[in-house]
Amino acid sequence: MKMDLMHSKKSLMPALVLSGMFLFESISIGQVLPISGISWEGVLGTSGSASSGIQNVIDGKFSTTSFQEWIGPGGVTVDLGVAKNVDRLVMITRPTTGVAIPQQGYVEVSLDGVSWTKVKDYNNSDAVAGGSVLTLGFGTQLARYVRFTMSTPGVNAQIGEIQLFNGNGPRVSLIDRGPSWNATNETSNRYPYYLVDQNPTTFGLYSLSTGYLTLRLDSVEYANGWNSIKLDGRSFPPPGLPSNPGIVTVYVGDDLGNLTSIYSESFSEQESNYSFLLEMGETRTEKYIKIEWEKNPDWTSNQQNVQFFGVDVIPVVPEPRTIVLILVATGCFLLSRGRLCKKGLS
Secondary structure, three states: OOOOOOOOOOOOOOOEEEOOOEEEOOOOOOEEOOOOEEEEEEEEOOOOOOOOHHHHOOOOOOOOOEEEEEEEEEEEEEEEEEEEEEEEEEEEEOOOOOOOOOOEEEEEEEOOOOOOEEEEEEEOOOOOOOOOEEEEEEEEEEEEEEEEEEOOOOOEEEEEEEEEEEOOOOOOEEEEEEOOOOOOOOOOOOOOHHHHOOOOOOOOEEOOOOEEEEEEOOOHHHOOOEEEEEEEEOOOOOOOOOOOOOEEEEEEEOOOOOOEEEEEEEOOOOOOOOEEEEEEEEEEOOOEEEEEEEOOOOOOOOOOOOEEEEEEEEEOOOOOOOOOOOOOOOEEEEEEOOEEEEEEOO
16 A cells, blocks of 8 residues: 655635634535645556656646556545535546446545545446546535545556536546547547536537447436436537537437437537437436437538537436425414314413
């Protein structure tokens, strides 16, 4: 085991002392939480050295990689510097093909780095595309330290970046896509992460007229199911060329190898600023969602280039329950022998 916190020289915002022990910093919902330090436990292979690999996980660049040979079991702990509200951990795999992600593991949180609380179990091994996004949502927790432990032995996890959020960050996992495009193209905002970051200014995908995305729902936000899928289009495509998908088909299932078609829709040509809400008509609970698109033969244009800003799966939010409490200060009513009577309170 080796623990070696590497703290950057980022200045901390004003914080409030709680109980004379822990620092607490208020962070706006949706903000990427700045990470001030990182440590690891377990075995790092030759490509994931302490001097170069570990710091790449928190440098804000998807194309720099750590843990190319992070051999489980083991874990990575990130330090927020002060206690903050955090509700999800996001891992982005290295951008090359043949990636590996942790197959089994769990997320823990802590205020002091000594006492830990498990907030999320994880068990999947089906991300097959470079630049995949693993989103583990566990509900809002107050914590300074967040630790992900990979419990599968002998697996070489290949992680490019780790992020923590409080609120509107990614909430779906992007595990596969096609046709392939340059997964390392961060400068033009075409990195796969931008498809699911819920940021309308980033540009997630530029593809040919046919393609697919495969999503997995790993966050607690989907505990009550989901009912629709939102597709947002690029706002500045080449003039005269439609940028939206022609025909969209949605497949779902709890087994990635056995998906069923539940939705199909054709769309008219739109050059830019499209936003499609694919409503399923009922609450769905399946874990895997595959979205396929193809040419619409009725379109007049010969060129159809799908240009996505983002994709999102809308969770079902339960109706709030209204509880009415009636306090009678002078007495109470009792139903006795079929008659309504009043009995004073002593």
